[in-house]
Amino acid sequence: MRITTKFAVLAASALSLASCGGTPTETVHVVGSSTVFPFAKMIAENTSRSNPTLGSPLIESTGSGGGIKLFCAGVGSEHPDVVNASRRMKASEFATCNANGVTEVVEIQVGLDGIAFASAKDGIMMNLTPDIVYRAIAAKPYGKEQTNETWADVDPSLPAEPILVYGPPSGSGTRDALQELILEAACKANPEMEALKEKDEDLYDQTCTEVRDDQKYVAQGEQDNLIVQKISGNPKAVGVFGYSYLEENLNKIQGLPMNGSDPTYENISSFAYPGARPLYMYVKKQHLDNIQGLREYIAEWAKSWDKDGPLAKIGLVASPDDVRAANTKKSTEFSVMTADDLK
Numbered sequence: 001m002r003i004t005t006k007f008a009v010l011a012a013s014a015l016s017l018a019s020c021g022g023t024p025t026e027t028v029h030v031v032g033s034s035t036v037f038p039f040a041k042m043i044a045e046n047t048s049r050s051n052p053t054l055g056s057p058l059i060e061s062t063g064s065g066g067g068i069k070l071f072c073a074g075v076g077s078e079h080p081d082v083v084n085a086s087r088r089m090k091a092s093e094f095a096t097c098n099a100n101g102v103t104e105v106v107e108i109q110v111g112l113d114g115i116a117f118a119s120a121k122d123g124i125m126m127n128l129t130p131d132i133v134y135r136a137i138a139a140k141p142y143g144k145e146q147t148n149e150t151w152a153d154v155d156p157s158l159p160a161e162p163i164l165v166y167g168p169p170s171g172s173g174t175r176d177a178l179q180e181l182i183l184e185a186a187c188k189a190n191p192e193m194e195a196l197k198e199k200d201e202d203l204y205d206q207t208c209t210e211v212r213d214d215q216k217y218v219a220q221g222e223q224d225n226l227i228v229q230k231i232s233g234n235p236k237a238v239g240v241f242g243y244s245y246l247e248e249n250l251n252k253i254q255g256l257p258m259n260g261s262d263p264t265y266e267n268i269s270s271f272a273y274p275g276a277r278p279l280y281m282y283v284k285k286q287h288l289d290n291i292q293g294l295r296e297y298i299a300e301w302a303k304s305w306d307k308d309g310p311l312a313k314i315g316l317v318a319s320p321d322d323v324r325a326a327n328t329k330k331s332t333e334f335s336v337m338t339a340d341d342l343k
Contacts, residue, residue, distance in 0.1 A: 032067030064173030244315025
């Protein structure tokens with residue numbers, strides 16, 4: 001089973017990093033998404049094998065939002081070189097980067113993942129929809145009081161078992177994706193919610209994305225493996241996490257279909273399974289010539305993200321061919337993003 005820790009160090013140099021602009025430093029420092037962490041960990045290990053004279057990259061699982069905050073805090077040895085994210089950087093975050101002197105950011109899409117819903121092997125089984133999930137875990141589904149206690153309360157065809165969903169915390173990229181790709185997807189299909197968006201967008205956002213806080217939805221921090229443990233030990237619980245964690249643990253958990261599609265590699269790559277999402281890394285171009293091994297680390301990603309590459313073997317879903325080609329080009333040319341790219 002994959003182990004994800006908040007501070008997972010592949011190898012840390014005992015030497016302090018020199019400031020950017022001075023002597024090249026010893027260690028690539030990567031922060032960010034717990035979903036991207038296992039892939040970044042493999043890339044770091046393979047980079048070290050291919051380049052034994054370079055310092056081994058340091059990988060930390062801080063969550064997408066927390067990692068971007070660290071990344072955007074400034075330029076220099078005390079700041080990360082790369083941030084992984086399970087959702088795209090926000091325009092406001094990019095503005096913060098620029099305000100702090102991080103003015104050359106390279107956005108690279110590394111592949112796809114899915115927000116997978118799962119339960120214990122031989123546990124509760126349901127054919128979910130965005131509407132079912134929204135009505136089960138929203139604080140105020142469609143603006144009404146949340147009264148659903150069991151899945152049968154949500155839909156009579158579902159089991160009369162108590163709603164218990166373990167999922168990502170607020171601020172997590174996986175939580176952002178859950179809100180945008182599942183909860184808000186249900187809202188968008190509701191005429192009353194569409195009308196509310198025209199009238200009061202803030203109230204619409206709150207209604208469509210706020211999750212109930214009565215322990216029917218339990219946030220588990222940036223520890224996707226803890227969610228796997230929770231649901232594998234409780235046949236009535238449902239978990240929400242990145243698809244790669246489902247694939248890694250199929251011996252003890254099962255995917256729950258959504259809109260009739262199972263969470264599989266093929267259904268995520270075709271976006272048939274709701275919740276499919278791109279994964280990113282952001283590279284601080286200003287560090288490229290000062291951090292030994294940074295170019296090699298990025299190059300290792302580009303060698304590994306194909307459909308039959310090593311990352312696919314641990315759950316990464318390859319991006320479409322044209323997207324992979326464009327991002328392979330970015331991994332050598334390091335073209336920087338602009339605010340307009342995020343509009």
